[in-house]
Amino acid sequence: MKNVTFRILFFLNAEKETHLNPNTAQAITVSQLNHQVRSILEGSLQRVFLQGEISNLTQAYSGHWYFSLKDSKSQVRCAMFRSANSKVSFQPVNGMEILLRGRISVYEPRGEYQILVDAMQNAGDGALQAAFEALKLKLAAAGLFATSQKQALPQQPQRIGIISSAKGAAIHDILSVLKRRAPHLEVIIYPSLVQGTDAPLQLQQMLQLANQRQEVDVLLLTRGGGSSEDLHCFNDESLAYAIFNSTIPVISAVGHEVDVSISDFVADMRAPTPSAAAELVSQNAMEISQRLSAYQQNIKRLWQWRNQQFESRLHSLQQRLALVSPANQLQQQQQRLDSAQMALTAVFNTKQQFRQHRLEQAFSGLRGFRAEQTISLAHERLSRARLALEKAQAGVQSSAQNRLAQVCQQLEQLSPLAVLNRGYSMVQAEDGSIIRDSDSLYDGQKLRLDFAKGHASVQVLERSTKLHNTDSE
Known part of the structure; x- marks a missing residue:
């Protein structure tokens, strides 16, 4: 009966004619419609028990949880307010299989029906999560995640390749960042599906094409956010090996920061978002300008330092040259000659003064004696000295003559x-x-x-x- 009421709500007062008559049609607003639908749903299903896999989990700043519950064919939006989720004994994550209890409601501003969850229980990991963990263990054992196998990103790439949907939000974000930070970089897009069953093969083909053409310095494997099913194509084993065998460094930027895929582990580097990947491969123009300015300052300081060194060296050489120049040597010799002359003059004057002083002393002494007595004493000393000299001369002459006679005799014998x-x-x-x-x-x-x-x-x-x-x- 309630289902019948629901159907009557949409076809109430519907007329058979093609055109609506504004005078007879009873139009309602969208808000009224959503309110009526909410009243019907909340009155029809008081409580529901559901089992499914968590997807698109968001934990708001207010503490409320918002997520989707899905199975292999369908999904439904869910909300669990803080008063209810505070009683949950585990931390839910995307891909987790859970059991929940709640009631159906409608979020009137968007016209979406949802489950208001009041209880949650862990039902075990979901199938996608289990497959993800199994593949992760397998590839790790094969060495695809080894740090030693990672390639270094180029310091200053000139051309960047992007493997993604040509019309996706990721391309727009990346190009916006590159235009702002490094407008000189060339970008080559390798378009591919980024979700669905055909996506892994196309992604793998674009990787192989980029490696064959060897026209870019680094590859960005990327797409925007989405559900676990949307991102599941990046958990493909063949795609993982294609990334591992790439000779061009690969950056994986799949989904948002909370999303993790197999490509993130295999790639040479993971970026939390497409925009972050663009920042990794580009240098900010302002940073480059600041770096160039710093280089110029360093070169200027180095040039000034070298110039000071050369000037100091030149000054030293000029001083040494001045010391050894003929003019300077002549000046030095002239100065030495003048100094010697002044010293000699000083010595001469000193001695002259000394002799003058002695002479004055002598004259002073002579004034105290009579000249006749002094002359008489001098003649007497002179006579005694002459006699002694003559006697000594006679003795020396006699000794010399005797010695000469002996030598002559020896010479005659020889x-x-x-x-x-x-x-x-x-x-x-x-x-x-x-x-x-x-x-x-x-x-x-x-x-x-x-x-x-x-x-x-x-x-x-x-x-x-x-x-x-x-x-x-």
């Missing part, structure tokens, strides 16, 4: 003439060399004989090495 006076002669060759041995002679050789008185020239007729004994003859 003189060759003394030997010749005893009857010996000295034999010399024509070149003046002394002949000491007959072996050095030859027949017919001319020789010179020197005697004590005179000499004679002779010629060798015969030679013999035997000594001639005159005593035996």
